[in-house]
Amino acid sequence: MVPAMSDASGSSGDLRDFQRSRWRAGERIPAEVLLREHPDINSNHDVAVDIIYGEYLLREELGEHPNIDEFARRFPQFANTLRDQIAIHDAMRTLPTGDGGTNPIPSPGDATLHTHSVPHSNSGQLPQTIGRYTIIDRLGRGGMGTVYLAHDPQLERRVALKVPLFDDGPHGRTAAWFRREAKIAATLTHPNFCPVYDVGEHDGQLFITMPFIAGETLASRLARGGPVPCREAVAWVIKIARALAEAHRAGIVHRDLKPSNIMIDARGEPIVMDFGLARREAPDVDLATPFGMIVGTPAYLAPEQIAGPSTPAGDVYSLGVLFYQMLSGKPPYSGKFEDVLRSAIQGNPPPPSEIVPGIDPHTEAICLKAMDADPLDRFDSMDAFANALLTPKTVPIEPPTAKTRRNRSVMVIAAIAIITLGAAIGWSLWFRPAQSPADALQAGSIWSGKFHFRPPAGAYVGEVSLRITEREGDRFVATYSTESGDYQWKAIGTVQKGEIAFGFESAIREKEPRDVVGRAKVYGHLEGNTAKLVFDHGIDGVADMELTRTNP
16 A cells, blocks of 8 residues: 655655665555555656656666666656656766776766766755756756756756856956856857857856756766777767867867866767867957966876967867877876976877787877877877878878977976976966865875764764775775774765765675665765765765864
8 A cells, every 4th residue: 555645745755765665575566556646746747757767766776677768658748857867867877986887976077067967966955946947956066166957948958057156256257257168169069069058147146058968978988998999989089179170260279178078978979068268269368368377187288388378289189188098098197297297298108009909000190199299290180180080091100300309308398497497486376286175185084073864864973984095086995984983885986176976885894784885975075174075875864974184
């Protein structure tokens, strides 16, 4: 017998709990039965979808492979919403745990300011509407703002709505930069660019809307699956190059190509994202990058951008580095910014075939040519880059010329001199990324505090600690302990720009069995040496946590 609900429109939790308990006891109650027993639910779209989606998850939990088409046939009035919800669910399952496996944990490194299909944090109250858009969920949050999943009632479609965070108000310099990004993106029309739908202002808050893309970033794909098969990598680079060729013809340089700015959609198509650092070749004076400010991500930054203007050749270099990482599974240079810069200027990365044997030598030559330290020795355009990949046998494999070697030597000396001078007179911001809150989450750091479960799970308060055992780039491994060490789990997650998320890979010690591994997730953000987090068990409750770093 299905339990009665006094207010189906506002208390779906009891019915979902009943649904879960009966399925796990072997009584597979179809969602149709629950909707029929409680006809009021049918008038509440969100609650009805919650019950239908609950059956999908329960069937999956029992080892089945439910088909969205079956659910669309059974519940045609909710088909579109169900497809979106299951697209989110599928994207979450493909996120990396850090060891090649997958877990349903959000990745803030991939959900900063993109039209991500991965929900991030439900902590904090969501706005009901922004402009004409109805807010459904939070997709990501990063240093520059928040992205929501929203519904456009006029055009009846889901969108990603990007809301920036401005320290100088909606009419300051940062807001002007945001409007500029929107205008740049709006001028570009190519199937491998993420278009802009709308730009608006609501209650003094600027926003931009873009397509809601079901998929994952190239960064997630590389972390999850390692090197991309050569044929697939070539196809993606050709499409990205063709798209950027359109931008360059429009006088637009991207300046920040990197794996987290490339989405791979549900059809396997690469989509270029985030023109926040893009510039026109004749930029507005007020918004021009100040001399000495390094714009871009060091590992993908063309050497000549250290002290010169950004040009299309810089994008060619960055795409070459992306290509290298697709083929080999890792970027060509790593380490501190100065070390990366010196290595990039010297321009002698190990060939990708030394890391992944069997790569076609001509394809490898094209990759290395694109990321040559001397811009004059790269492809002279994105079209030339793409054409070389379409006819690889025509690209000669040649060592750098003597002139190029001399040029590189001069560049190395100049770069070292600039770095040394910058350090001597305190210009470190020219050559180093700004200090990030994520820097505090170092290997060896210990974070301790309390957790407090929210109702209806109870008002239980307990001790918790997090010991970071490994940290490499955005990924980390930690030991999560509660109740004086009676419960310990190995946690794997990501942290970027102060946003943190992790899941539980295995149990180290459990006084009693706890259904945490593979189910629970933790997410939140860092503020200096304080981490404000949410622990979401997935079934039995949600707890708020505040941890403080307790060792130097």
